[in-house]
Amino acid sequence: MPQTDVLIIGSGLAALSAAYHLRHKQITMITKSSWKKSNSMLAQGGIAAAIHKRDSWKNHFADTLVAGCYHNNEKNVEYLVQDGPSEILDWCERGMSFDCDKNGQFLLGKEGAHSHHRIIHAGGDATGKELTQFLYQSTKSSINIIENELVVDLIIKNGQCLGVCTKNQQGEIEYYLASKTIIASGGCGAVYGHTSNADVITGDGIAMAYRAGAEIADMEFIQFHPTMLHINGKCVGLISEAVRGEGAILINEAGKAFMNDLHHQGDLAPRDVVSRAIFDEMKKGHKIYLDISMISNFSTRFPTISTLCLQHGVSIASGRIPVAPGMHFLMGGILTNDKGETSIPNLFAVGEAACTGVHGANRLASNSLLEGLVFGKRIAEHILTLPFTNENCLTANIQNHKLMSGNVDKLPSKKDIQEIMTTCVGIQRTKAELVYAVKWFEDYKNQVSFWDFNVKDFTIEQIEIINMLTIGWIISTAALRRTESRGGHYRLDFPERNDISWRQKQVILTKSEMHVEV
Numbered sequence: 001m002p003q004t005d006v007l008i009i010g011s012g013l014a015a016l017s018a019a020y021h022l023r024h025k026q027i028t029m030i031t032k033s034s035w036k037k038s039n040s041m042l043a044q045g046g047i048a049a050a051i052h053k054r055d056s057w058k059n060h061f062a063d064t065l066v067a068g069c070y071h072n073n074e075k076n077v078e079y080l081v082q083d084g085p086s087e088i089l090d091w092c093e094r095g096m097s098f099d100c101d102k103n104g105q106f107l108l109g110k111e112g113a114h115s116h117h118r119i120i121h122a123g124g125d126a127t128g129k130e131l132t133q134f135l136y137q138s139t140k141s142s143i144n145i146i147e148n149e150l151v152v153d154l155i156i157k158n159g160q161c162l163g164v165c166t167k168n169q170q171g172e173i174e175y176y177l178a179s180k181t182i183i184a185s186g187g188c189g190a191v192y193g194h195t196s197n198a199d200v201i202t203g204d205g206i207a208m209a210y211r212a213g214a215e216i217a218d219m220e221f222i223q224f225h226p227t228m229l230h231i232n233g234k235c236v237g238l239i240s241e242a243v244r245g246e247g248a249i250l251i252n253e254a255g256k257a258f259m260n261d262l263h264h265q266g267d268l269a270p271r272d273v274v275s276r277a278i279f280d281e282m283k284k285g286h287k288i289y290l291d292i293s294m295i296s297n298f299s300t301r302f303p304t305i306s307t308l309c310l311q312h313g314v315s316i317a318s319g320r321i322p323v324a325p326g327m328h329f330l331m332g333g334i335l336t337n338d339k340g341e342t343s344i345p346n347l348f349a350v351g352e353a354a355c356t357g358v359h360g361a362n363r364l365a366s367n368s369l370l371e372g373l374v375f376g377k378r379i380a381e382h383i384l385t386l387p388f389t390n391e392n393c394l395t396a397n398i399q400n401h402k403l404m405s406g407n408v409d410k411l412p413s414k415k416d417i418q419e420i421m422t423t424c425v426g427i428q429r430t431k432a433e434l435v436y437a438v439k440w441f442e443d444y445k446n447q448v449s450f451w452d453f454n455v456k457d458f459t460i461e462q463i464e465i466i467n468m469l470t471i472g473w474i475i476s477t478a479a480l481r482r483t484e485s486r487g488g489h490y491r492l493d494f495p496e497r498n499d500i501s502w503r504q505k506q507v508i509l510t511k512s513e514m515h516v517e518v
């Protein structure tokens, strides 16, 4: 049975940042597809950091809290925004290059709900790809990377995490033992019909942590990105908010702009506000476009988006890009403290899979690549202070782990799950729809026992579906429990709250119970 010091599940920026800082240990990174298939690789806008001399971490802190509707963990937000500038400069020293002007100063973009220009970018609109590739190149020779192998479950013994069980594309099962296991497998975009996420993002890490008994929090907070390229009723890729940062405005088919009437930040209001405004316009039968006619250097500033438009027959020269909102980011996840520790000893989580509380009820634009860098490093530094024991010498009885219950004749398709989530647990929610969704998931739960299933008997696709069922049930249950509208959780039957004067407690779910906690 392979043994390693640290096992990392996932290969995005948070995973690579942790791996880089742990590289003197024995590291195994396991990813279900190619290392290149992550949401980090798709991130366009950039990375937020208060680096300009007229900006400060306090401004960045305040913007993060306002966008997060004060549901944030303020201590962790402080770590995020205070460590941000030095993280960027450290990676520049290691050779990463961001877009600069002819004097070598960072070109700083602006995105929704930021009070200052502070979005550092690379390759125009290819920041995630450039940065993730750079970290991969800096790390790959020091770690063992296993691709195309799905981590199915965590191995838990005496309440501690001892490693993972995987299944590869040939259907072979493997067990890996590790002193420390880090889940960095991203969020769960694929549970929705329209998403900017990579199609591999089916919530596997969060679902397996839930099965293992970890605490899962804030899952009702889903960020819908306002502007995905919308072709023939389908969302086919992201149109970065940085485009609005360069002056683009949202209009309907008659050319009427609508954001200035709704929010003092107009087209650059927080994402939840803009997404709901577009959703309302679309419900009235309008088609929505981004008017980009004022951006003269569009193709140079946004090469990735220009190519995407070209591929889908949208002419940049026409000055209009058809858009609609789509699932973009999960604010909740596996509950962790500031060091990435979960409620299970030796199990850590980082990046979108984790809930550190930095994003509150709605993430501030371009704070997620920053979270990956800052918290990846924080977790690594903490892990390096811990003892690495070799006590994980398990006997053959591990082979029987989880090979017990669950026999299913009929699972829904991924599309069925996406339809329920989009219709009942989407941008606007009602009690009746949420009750319907919870019941829909519970009917499968009763049939399928998707808490404990037989690893051997299911295909990779079926395991992904079981994970999506688990995540769908958790999101809809948490959304039913939160009886207010805040940030990415908007209920038509409850008033909107974005203040600190009255706060509902965090909804935390565990496998054995669901409770509301301080």
Ligand code: SIN
Residues within 6 Å of the ligand: 043, 044, 045, 046, 239, 240, 241, 242, 364, 365, 366, 367, 368
């Ligand atoms: C965007 O470029 O609009 C997305 C960036 C982000 O989600 O932070």
